[in-house]
Amino acid sequence: xxxxxxxxxxxxxxxxxxxxxxxxxxxxxxxxxxxxxxxxxxxxxxxxxxxxxxxxxxxxxxxxxxxxxxxxxxxxxxxxxxxxxxxxxxxxxxxxxxxxxxxxxxxxxxxxxxxxxxxxxxxxxxxxxxxxxxxxxxxxxxxxxxxxxxxxxxxxxxxxxxxxxxxxxxxxxxxxxxxxxxxxxxxxxxxxxxxxxxxxxxxxxxxxxxxxx
Numbered sequence: 001x002x003x004x005x006x007x008x009x010x011x012x013x014x015x016x017x018x019x020x021x022x023x024x025x026x027x028x029x030x031x032x033x034x035x036x037x038x039x040x041x042x043x044x045x046x047x048x049x050x051x052x053x054x055x056x057x058x059x060x061x062x063x064x065x066x067x068x069x070x071x072x073x074x075x076x077x078x079x080x081x082x083x084x085x086x087x088x089x090x091x092x093x094x095x096x097x098x099x100x101x102x103x104x105x106x107x108x109x110x111x112x113x114x115x116x117x118x119x120x121x122x123x124x125x126x127x128x129x130x131x132x133x134x135x136x137x138x139x140x141x142x143x144x145x146x147x148x149x150x151x152x153x154x155x156x157x158x159x160x161x162x163x164x165x166x167x168x169x170x171x172x173x174x175x176x177x178x179x180x181x182x183x184x185x186x187x188x189x190x191x192x193x194x195x196x197x198x199x200x201x202x203x204x205x206x207x208x209x210x211x212x213x
Contacts, residue, residue, distance in 0.1 A: 001030055001031065001032045001033075001181060001182060001200065001203070001204070002032075002033050002035075002181070002182055002183070003021075003032060003033070003034045003035070003179055003180070003181050004035050004037055004179070004180040004181075004183075005017075005018070005021070005034060005035070005036050005037060005177055005178070005179050005180075006037045006038075006039045006164070006168050006173055006176050006177065006178045006180075007036060007037070007039055007114075007176045007177045007178075008038075008039045008040055008041045008094055008176055009094045009097045009098070009101075009114070009117050009118060009121060009128060010041060010042075010052075010089075010091070010092060010094055010121055010128070011039075011041055011176055011177070012073045012077060012084060012122065013073065013176075013177065013189070013190045014118075014176050014177045014190070015077065015082060015118045015122060016073075016076055016077055016080055016082065016190040017177035017189070017190035017191070018036075018114070018115075018118075018177070019080045019081070019082065020080065020190055020191065020192060020193050020196065021034070021179070021193075021196060023193040024193040024194075024196035024197045024200065025200075027193070027197050028197055028200050028201070030200070030204060032200075034111070035105075035110070036101065036110055036111070036114055037164040037167070037168070038094075038098035038101070038102075038160075038161045038164035038165060038168075039164070039165070039168050039173065039176045039178075040093075040094055040095065040098075040165065041094075041176070042091075042093070043093075044093070045093055046091055046092055046093045046129055049090045049091070049092070049127045049129065049130075050090065050091050051086075051087070051088075051089065051090060051091070052070075052086055052089045052090065052091050053066065053067070053070060053086045053087065053089075055091045056069065056070065070084075070086045074086065076190075077122075082122070082123075083122070083123045084122045084123070085122065085123055085124075085125065088123075088124070088125030089121055089122055089125060090121070090125060090126070090127045090128075090129075092121070092127060092128045092129030092130075093129050094128065094129075095161060096128075096129065096131060096134060096152055097117055097128045097129075097134060098157075098161045098164070099151070099152060099156070099157035099158065099160070099161055100113060100117070100134050100137075100138060100148060100151070100152060100157075101113050101114055101117070102157045102160040102161060103138075103148065103151050103156070103157055104138065104141075104143065107143065109141065109143060112141050113137075113138065113141065113143075116137050116138075116140055116141045117134075117137055120133075120137045120140075131149060131152045131153060132149060134148065134149075134152055135148040135149035135152060171186075175188060175189075177189065177190060181199075181200075181203055182203065182207065185199075185203050187199055
């Protein structure tokens with residue numbers, strides 16, 4: 001089974017969704033490849049680092065409502081063993097972060113890089129819009145930080161990210177996480193592990209039946 005996952009590093013539901021996907025796959029009896037694809041929730045440049053809490057309050061026009069939304073996702077994350085700290089998380093353009101993930105994928109460390117970036121953003125308050133900070137995150141998982149910084153300061157990886165973004169547009173994706181399974185089955189949202197497992201088993205049943213025709 002091939003699973004393509006469109007997600008964004010600064011999307012809390014994508015973080016929750018990845019953990020739930022990994023839990024579901026531990027229970028699934030089948031060979032699965034998972035590839036994470038780039039998506040940008042906010043394609044606008046971020047001129048200066050600002051706390052997500054502040055950005056959300058301005059976007060909704062209601063600081064109390066924004067606080068409730070963040071508290072809800074924080075509680076959901078905690079139920080999955082994740083520590084969201086929106087008092088530290090910094091809003092960032094994620095294009096460079098996606099380029100770094102693509103760079104790590106070439107080194108067969110895509111999942112590790114994504115995990116480290118999500119943890120750095122949501123828990124540690126790292127500005128993942130900063131190229132030196134991104135390189136430091138790469139170094140934290142044993143990759144060459146200097147090589148990562150050189151990669152980020154070049155245009156390398158831009159085409160790979162743009163390809164993902166173009167495919168997302170072609171598929172009509174408007175929210176993440178979105179899973180595309182075997183190129184034709186779509187599952188949207190941070191679904192519970194049991195829901196995902198049931199979907200994988202049903203897809204396997206259908207594909208096996210089709211193969212026998």
